[in-house]
Amino acid sequence: MAKIPPVKGTRDFYPEKMALRNWILSGWQSISLRNGFLEYDGPIFEHLQLFTQKSGEGIASELFSLTDRGGRDLAIRPEMTPTLARMVNQQFNALPKPIKWFSMPRCCRAEKPQKGRLREFFQWNCDIVGTDSTLADAECIFTAVDYLRSVGLTAADIVVRLSSRAMLAALLADLKFNPDEFEKVYVLLDKRPKLSAEAFAELAAEQIPNPDQRKKLMQVQSLQSLKEVGELLHTDQARAALAGLTELFDQLDQLGIADYCQFDITIVRGLAYYTGPVFEIFDRQSRLRAVAAGGRYDNLLAGFGGPQASGTGFGMGDVVLEILLTEKDLLKPKAAEVDFFLIDAEPKLFDQLLQVTAQLRQAGLTAAFDYRRTSIGKQLKQASALNTRFVIILGAETIESNMVTIKDMAQGKQSQILLNKLLENPRQVL
RNA sequence: GUGAGAGUAGCUCAGUCGGCUAGAGCACCAGGUUGUGGUCCUGGGGGUCGCGGGUUCGAGUCCCGUCUCCCACCCCA
Numbered sequence: 001m002a003k004i005p006p007v008k009g010t011r012d013f014y015p016e017k018m019a020l021r022n023w024i025l026s027g028w029q030s031i032s033l034r035n036g037f038l039e040y041d042g043p044i045f046e047h048l049q050l051f052t053q054k055s056g057e058g059i060a061s062e063l064f065s066l067t068d069r070g071g072r073d074l075a076i077r078p079e080m081t082p083t084l085a086r087m088v089n090q091q092f093n094a095l096p097k098p099i100k101w102f103s104m105p106r107c108c109r110a111e112k113p114q115k116g117r118l119r120e121f122f123q124w125n126c127d128i129v130g131t132d133s134t135l136a137d138a139e140c141i142f143t144a145v146d147y148l149r150s151v152g153l154t155a156a157d158i159v160v161r162l163s164s165r166a167m168l169a170a171l172l173a174d175l176k177f178n179p180d181e182f183e184k185v186y187v188l189l190d191k192r193p194k195l196s197a198e199a200f201a202e203l204a205a206e207q208i209p210n211p212d213q214r215k216k217l218m219q220v221q222s223l224q225s226l227k228e229v230g231e232l233l234h235t236d237q238a239r240a241a242l243a244g245l246t247e248l249f250d251q252l253d254q255l256g257i258a259d260y261c262q263f264d265i266t267i268v269r270g271l272a273y274y275t276g277p278v279f280e281i282f283d284r285q286s287r288l289r290a291v292a293a294g295g296r297y298d299n300l301l302a303g304f305g306g307p308q309a310s311g312t313g314f315g316m317g318d319v320v321l322e323i324l325l326t327e328k329d330l331l332k333p334k335a336a337e338v339d340f341f342l343i344d345a346e347p348k349l350f351d352q353l354l355q356v357t358a359q360l361r362q363a364g365l366t367a368a369f370d371y372r373r374t375s376i377g378k379q380l381k382q383a384s385a386l387n388t389r390f391v392i393i394l395g396a397e398t399i400e401s402n403m404v405t406i407k408d409m410a411q412g413k414q415s416q417i418l419l420n421k422l423l424e425n426p427r428q429v430l
Numbered sequence: 431g432u433g434a435g436a437g438u439a440g441c442u443c444a445g446u447c448g449g450c451u452a453g454a455g456c457a458c459c460a461g462g463u464u465g466u467g468g469u470c471c472u473g474g475g476g477g478u479c480g481c482g483g484g485u486u487c488g489a490g491u492c493c494c495g496u497c498u499c500c501c502a503c504c505c506c507a
Contacts, residue, residue: 005480008498055507061431062505079507107507112431114501270506289506315507345465380467388467395465409467 009111009119015336021122023333024318025104028124031147035139037102037126042083044106048073050082054273054303064108076108079315080125082304088129089306097130099311100139116289116320124292127313129300134244137277137296137312138251144281144292144314145257152330158291160257161264162279163245165295167229168268170241174233175216184208185217192221192266223265248277273297276312283324291324292316339365339430341383345395347373353394356423363426383409390429392422 006012013021032039048065065075077083080103088099108120126143128136141160148158168189172182184207192200200221208214223229226246233239245263252261269278276296283291294314301309325331340360344353353369360367368386370379376393383391393405398419406422406429407414422429 005498051507059507062507081507109507111505113499114503117506273507293506343466375463376465377467382467384467391467393465405465407466412467414466 007119009113011118011120019333019336020322020331021318023331024321025122025124027147027151028102028104028316031143031150032102032124032126035126035143035146037100037143040084040087040101040103041105042077042080042087042103045074045076046083046086048075050086050304051075051078054082062110064110077105078107078109080105080107080123081127081300081313081315084125084127084129085301085304085306089301089304092130092301092307092309095130098133098136099127099129101129102126116317116323118319122318124316124318125313126294127311129311129313130309132310134248134277135251137248138255140294140312140314141252141261141279142255142257144294144316145260147316148281148291149257149260151325153324153328155259156284157328158260158281158283158324160261160279160281161267162248162261162277163263163265163267164241164248164277165268165274166276167238167241167245168265170235170238171220171229171232174235174238175220177213177216181208181213185220186268188217189221189266190268190270220265224263226263229265245277269293269295273299273303275299276310279314281316283327285327288320288324291320335387337366338368338383338386338388339390340367340426341379341386341388341391342367342369343376343379343383343391343393344373345376345393346399349394349398352398356392356394356419359423360426363423365426365430 011017029039045066048060048063051063052060059078060075063075063078065073067073083105084101084103088095103125104122105125106120107123111117111119113119124147126140128140141162145158145160168186169182172185173179177185188200188204188207191203195203201218204214204217208217219232223232226242226249230239230242233242249258249261249263252258267278267280268274269280274295275298278295279293280290281292282288292314294312296310296312298310299308300311301307322331342353342357344350350373357367357369368383368388370382372378380391388409391407391409393407393414395405397403397405397416402419403416404419404422405414405416417429
């Protein structure tokens with residue numbers, strides 16, 4: 001028989017890797033909960049149309065799609081947002097606002113794998129729907145940083161690059177760009193960090209033939225602070241858009257993460273549906289792709305046949321995160337442990353060993369033993385391999401006076417205790 | 431979809447100009463005599479050298495194809 005290899009771009013989670021994955025996901029979960037998000041989940045596949053409706057038919061080639069026996073076109077979810085929108089739309093009027101939900105879906109995209117990007121991954125999603133308040137944007141950014149900080153990443157390690165589509169649009173309008181040129185400018189700004197000054201100037205000349213407009217573009221891409229943006233603005237409308245972003249930065253300051261956040265005019269996000277604040281989180285040293293990204297989208301629900309309601313949120317994938325944490329040596333999932341490992345010094349004690357094992361397990365403790373009736377040395381070796389905290393040895397003294405030997409594996413010390421007393425409260429020795 | 435690099439044991443890799451039965455470390459299993467683990471010592475199992483074809487007396491080694499991995503580009507919801 002032929003060996004079937006794993007599918008490319010997928011991962012096998014052997015116990016060690018599984019511990020890592022659980023560590024990451026449980027971190028996401030506890031941080032979400034302490035920031036007031038409620039967990040939800042949807043099906044792993046949806047109607048194909050749910051994904052193509054908003055993003056266009058072209059996206060179908062990036063999806064793993066299938067047809068069921070009823071001829072329905074389905075696809076495995078490549079992201080969570082359409083499912084979120086669908087679920088929220090179904091019960092929008094009944095849900096208390098703001099809707100503050102999180103999920104950690106397993107998603108699949110039919111991509112060519114490369115560093116930080118696989119065909120199957122986990123993506124932490126936090127969204128706040130049904131409010132225009134910049135506090136929602138601030139809370140989303142805070143939550144993402146809260147997690148990254150909780151695993152040991154400092155402001156010296158990572159940076160939240162933050163801008164606003166609304167402000168950028170107002171700025172461009174103020175500078176007399178034609179609305180149909182906005183999209184070109186967005187793409188140019190988005191590419192800016194990846195290009196040298198020369199390459200950027202070349203690309204700009206290609207895309208924006210008008211020298212006056214191009215001069216303005218160069219001015220825009222060089223903006224370093226909100227203050228500089230303010231000096232360029234003329235209309236009240238543009239000033240109002242700037243004030244919104246300024247307010248967000250103030251709130252982030254109050255939340256104590258100002259040192260993680262930085263205004264960056266080149267953050268526009270490719271996604272057409274973003275309408276307000278947009279951000280991406282990067283590591284400061286290496287050149288990994290964004291570890292998290294998000295923003296506000298005013299038409300999130302309307303785009304899926306729902307009411308006009310604004311939402312803001314972000315996604316964080318496990319793949320880049322794992323690379324980043326590995327580089328920083330911050331991946332430290334708790335190793336699996338066995339509380340008690342039972343050893344019989346004489347084979348005739350084995351029946352009793354099984355009984356005690358069961359009692360310890362019923363008491364909620366981890367208990368293990370060796371399948372082989374072999375020497376104490378061999379059994380101890382097995383106990384070590386399983387990362388055991390305490391070994392309980394049943395021996396001659398158990399037969400004589402119901403005593404057992406209990407050995408602290410880390411310290412190497414051992415003592416004797418009445419078996420009944422141990423079983424009364426096994427946790428006393430831990 | 432485009433381009434580059436790499437595939438030898440479970441993992442990391444060595445393998446000279448094409449030449450004996452393809453190796454090391456780690457991991458795994460077993461021993462090192464009676465009731466004490468991690469260290470150490472000894473031994474063992476494990477390979478279609480990614481796969482297919484070609485050149486050759488002879489291919490892990492050279493050539494072609496293919497698959498996979500990996501990196502960059504495109505894209506990035």
